[in-house]
Amino acid sequence: MPMSEVPVDDFRAVFAELARGAADRDRTGEHPYGLVAALGEAGFGKLRVPVEYGGYDVDLPTLFALLAEAGEADSNIPQIWRGHFTTTEILRRESDCAVRDRWSSAIGDGAVFGNAQSEPSTVGASTRDLSTHVRETVDGRYVSGTKFYSTGARFADYIRAAVADGAERRFVVLPARHPGVTHVDDWDGIGQRQTGSGTTVLADVPVEDLGDIGRGDDAVRGLDSFVQVVHLANLVGIARNLVSDTVELVRGRTRTSLHGLTQVAAEDPEVLGVVGRIQASALTAETLLTHVAQRLEDAHAADDERGFAATYLTVSTAQVAIVDAVLDAASSAFHAVGSSAVRNCVGLDRHWRNARTLASHNPVVYKPRIVGDHLVNDVYPNSGYYQQP
Numbered sequence: 001m002p003m004s005e006v007p008v009d010d011f012r013a014v015f016a017e018l019a020r021g022a023a024d025r026d027r028t029g030e031h032p033y034g035l036v037a038a039l040g041e042a043g044f045g046k047l048r049v050p051v052e053y054g055g056y057d058v059d060l061p062t063l064f065a066l067l068a069e070a071g072e073a074d075s076n077i078p079q080i081w082r083g084h085f086t087t088t089e090i091l092r093r094e095s096d097c098a099v100r101d102r103w104s105s106a107i108g109d110g111a112v113f114g115n116a117q118s119e120p121s122t123v124g125a126s127t128r129d130l131s132t133h134v135r136e137t138v139d140g141r142y143v144s145g146t147k148f149y150s151t152g153a154r155f156a157d158y159i160r161a162a163v164a165d166g167a168e169r170r171f172v173v174l175p176a177r178h179p180g181v182t183h184v185d186d187w188d189g190i191g192q193r194q195t196g197s198g199t200t201v202l203a204d205v206p207v208e209d210l211g212d213i214g215r216g217d218d219a220v221r222g223l224d225s226f227v228q229v230v231h232l233a234n235l236v237g238i239a240r241n242l243v244s245d246t247v248e249l250v251r252g253r254t255r256t257s258l259h260g261l262t263q264v265a266a267e268d269p270e271v272l273g274v275v276g277r278i279q280a281s282a283l284t285a286e287t288l289l290t291h292v293a294q295r296l297e298d299a300h301a302a303d304d305e306r307g308f309a310a311t312y313l314t315v316s317t318a319q320v321a322i323v324d325a326v327l328d329a330a331s332s333a334f335h336a337v338g339s340s341a342v343r344n345c346v347g348l349d350r351h352w353r354n355a356r357t358l359a360s361h362n363p364v365v366y367k368p369r370i371v372g373d374h375l376v377n378d379v380y381p382n383s384g385y386y387q388q389p
Contacts, residue, residue, distance in 0.1 A: 010042040015073040022074040023347035048088045054108025061293040064233040071237020076194040078234040083115025090214040102210045114156030116147040134165040141207040150200040154183040173211035180205040191357030225315045239282035242351045274336040281329035288318040309380040316367040323359040
């Protein structure tokens with residue numbers, strides 16, 4: 001579908017509303033339920049759904065560019081939608097036509113998916129690591145268990161949950177608003193506070209008809225890179241917001257330092273240098289995001305396992321650089337504004353807290369070694385989507 005037919009202006013109108021209240025919501029803990037729903041009503045959730053199911057079928061660079069815009073407005077938003085867009089990627093490669101048709105059509109009609117994959121005790125991909133099981137009855141299949149990091153589930157119509165079904169670990173679709181689903185608002189992270197990334201308790205929740213989704217390696221091929229690039233797009237959005245907030249604070253600063261070279265902060269060479277370096281970090285992150293988004297798009301077009309592995313290495317390399325650049329910028333911004341920047345009412349700290357929280361996903365500490373092992377020893381990493389805790 002041509003981009004002219006994608007309602008980008010409608011998305012940006014909601015982004016603008018999100019931006020106006022983001023700092024206040026961070027302080028008060030208010031969740032953006034209405035605005036997340038408004039994005040869904042505008043068609044945001046069907047960006048990657050094929051046209052035949054009512055979607056816009058945009059390419060990955062376009063999706064990630066829009067997620068960066070959403071992250072610039074409010075960094076909770078790309079993370080809330082991350083599980084949904086992961087589901088649409090799985091459906092694009094779903095081998096069961098009936099399953100693909102059912103859920104792609106549902107999303108094309110406006111349905112939103114949340115995530116309930118992880119549990120605090122899980123350490124691997126084995127069914128023995130999952131407390132969430134499927135119970136077979138004559139009336140159907142039912143799921144009980146407790147999930148954590150269930151980002152987006154409290155905003156959703158359906159939940160894509162990882163469960164132990166006999167000896168298999170698989171994804172099933174559950175109704176997010178069933179009476180047996182309890183969304184506990186207990187996420188206590190230092191950042192990304194309005195993502196709903198807390199506990200979801202499942203008590204005899206029925207598996208939807210045609211609710212087995214993403215079976216087989218092909219359905220999840222490339223997802224290890226995809227889920228990481230969503231976070232990288234979000235970090236780009238944070239970096240942009242950090243630049244604009246710092247510029248605004250410097251322009252409004254009326255005090256200067258004893259050792260300042262001017263009486264006006266907006267004319268101080270050191271202060272201006274800090275702002276310039278923050279912009280350099282933001283540009284670094286943006287450029288790398290554009291690069292890895294196109295690499296992932298190319299890998300999907302080629303549909304080659306080695307190509308996906310090479311893309312994962314590129315994404316991992318970009319992750320190291322983007323995390324370093326954005327965290328450094330989020331810390332350096334305080335040099336430009338002085339002690340007034342640490343006040344809660346200013347909200348500058350939320351950029352570092354949110355970036356630090358995002359950077360802690362898919363731990364970056366392991367990525368340089370993976371990249372180095374490939375360069376020195378020609379070792380390619382295995383796909384790790386099912387192994388992510």
